[in-house]
Amino acid sequence: MNNPLPPGADVLISEVGPRDGLQSVKGIMPTEDKKRWITALYNAGLREIEVASFVPARLLPQMADAAAVVSHALTLPGLTVMALVPNLRGAQAALAAGVHKLTIPVSASAAHSLANVRQTREEMIETVGSIIALRNDLAPQVKVEAGIATAFGCTLQGLVPEDDVVRMAGLCIAAGADESGLSDTTGYANPAQVRRLFRRVRAEIGDRTGAAHMHNTRGLGLANCLAAYEEGVRTFDSSLGGLGGCPYAPGASGNVVTEDIVFMFEAMGIRTAIDLERLIAAREPLRAGLPGEPLYGMTPEAGLPKGFVHASAQNTSQGSAQSASKTAAKTFPSGAPHAR
Ligand code: ZN
Numbered sequence: 162m163n164n165p166l167p168p169g170a171d172v173l174i175s176e177v178g179p180r181d182g183l184q185s186v187k188g189i190m191p192t193e194d195k196k197r198w199i200t201a202l203y204n205a206g207l208r209e210i211e212v213a214s215f216v217p218a219r220l221l222p223q224m225a226d227a228a229a230v231v232s233h234a235l236t237l238p239g240l241t242v243m244a245l246v247p248n249l250r251g252a253q254a255a256l257a258a259g260v261h262k263l264t265i266p267v268s269a270s271a272a273h274s275l276a277n278v279r280q281t282r283e284e285m286i287e288t289v290g291s292i293i294a295l296r297n298d299l300a301p302q303v304k305v306e307a308g309i310a311t312a313f314g315c316t317l318q319g320l321v322p323e324d325d326v327v328r329m330a331g332l333c334i335a336a337g338a339d340e341s342g343l344s345d346t347t348g349y350a351n352p353a354q355v356r357r358l359f360r361r362v363r364a365e366i367g368d369r370t371g372a373a374h375m376h377n378t379r380g381l382g383l384a385n386c387l388a389a390y391e392e393g394v395r396t397f398d399s400s401l402g403g404l405g406g407c408p409y410a411p412g413a414s415g416n417v418v419t420e421d422i423v424f425m426f427e428a429m430g431i432r433t434a435i436d437l438e439r440l441i442a443a444r445e446p447l448r449a450g451l452p453g454e455p456l457y458g459m460t461p462e463a464g465l466p467k468g469f470v471h472a473s474a475q476n477t478s479q480g481s482a483q484s485a486s487k488t489a490a491k492t493f494p495s496g497a498p499h500a501r
Contacts, residue, residue: 164340164371164396167208167239169473170434172426173396174419175372176202178447179230180211180245181416182404183223186454192226194450196233201443202401203237206435207419210234211243211264211398215251231258243306247278252292262304263296265289266344267333269326270315273346277310286332293337306371307333307341312358314349327361334366342371342396345385348378352388359392372396375417377403377457382417383425390431397422402444402456418458424465432472437465 164173179199183190190198195212202210212234213227227244234242243262246252255263267285268274274282289307296303311318312326330341343358355373363370373389373396375382386397399422405415423435441461448456 164209166395167206167434169432170208171395171432171472172390173209174207174423174426174433174435175209175211175243175396175398176207176401176419177211177374177398177416178202178400178402178404178419180214180224180243181398182400182402184214184221185405185415186223186451188451188454189223190450192229194446195226195230197446198401198443198450199230199234200237201439201446203240205439205443206433207440208239208434209241209243209262209396211245214245214247215254215258216247228254228258231255231260235259246292248288249291249295252295256296256300256303260303262306263292264306264308265292265333265338266310267307267329267341268310268315269329270311270318270321272317273311273315276317282329286329286336289333289338290336297337304339305337307336307338308344308371308374309333309341310344310346312343312350313345313354314347316347323358323361326358327365330362330370331365334369338369340369340371341366342374342398343389344374344398345376346374348376348382350375350385351381352384355385355388356392359389359394363393370394372398374398376405376415377417378415383421386417386422387425401440402447402461403458404447404451404454404456415457418460420458420460424460427472428466428469430472430475434473437469437471 166173213230214224215227216224218225241261243264244255244260245264246255268277274285296305309326309329311321315321333341373386373394375385399419400416401419403415403418420440423433426433
């Protein structure tokens with residue numbers, strides 16, 4: 162994987178609530194509350210946060226304060242500050258604000274591309290190229306990720322051919338993107354599909370395969386993340402409280418819930434370097450800034466199991482991911498065929 166892991170972590174949990182979550186809620190979260198929320202996420206151990214999207218304020222008033230939110234996030238040491246940019250103008254503003262990483266939504270669905278960014282897919286690849294040229298000029302250290310949106314299906318077009326997804330990921334990398342991940346924008350994915358598609362994408366772009374960005378619209382978010390993990394994915398996008406919902410499915414939760422995915426990995430002995438108690442406490446500034454907005458998540462509702470210990474504190478007899486993989490390495494001689 163391309164992404165460096167935070168110290169003491171086996172996977173990178175990339176929090177997207179302040180962008181993906183906030184852009185789909187009605188209420189506007191005050192800037193000061195956004196800052197408090199981002200600080201609380203950081204204090205829980207999150208080391209990559211997508212803090213805003215750089216889009217015209219008239220289209221998305223929620224993001225009018227993007228530059229101010231970025232400048233606050235930049236004060237948190239060791240945090241990778243990400244922003245979504247749909248076009249060159251957004252990239253200019255995000256680079257001027259000082260972000261560390263840009264993410265560009267590139268639709269695999271032809272219909273979604275026109276609806277989301279008002280460009281054809283081919284035009285969007287040209288946009289990726291011009292954003293890369295700008296990045297190379299102004300801030301060569303900034304990473305650029307192309308997130309392949311509607312990779313698992315589209316509410317407008319329905320089926321999205323897997324060949325289209327693989328081709329778009331390859332074109333983004335050819336245009337200069339550092340990595341390309343797969344986004345289940347519509348919550349259509351299932352674990353078998355996730356495994357198949359990540360495997361195909363990895364065959365195409367290798368270690369430039371980026372994050373799994375899963376939504377929990379139909380309850381399969383965690384299962385899909387685990388399927389992606391089993392295909393070697395180590396970066397997972399999620400949002401605190403599953404903030405966001407889906408505009409096409411009233412009452413459905415949005416992104417994978419950060420609290421739940423951290424619980425899943427930690428319980429499995431896979432280290433996230435995130436403290437669950439502090440993570441659950443980070444819901445408070447979110448609630449304060451968006452009163453009445455529904456928050457989701459089974460782990461915060463149920464609390465942590467009695468005797469729960471984080472992966473980093475688990476004794477090896479319980480089997481940490483590391484010791485499990487060491488055991489596997491001992492048991493299976495290298496070069497042995499993997500079970501399929
Ligand atoms: Zn999303």
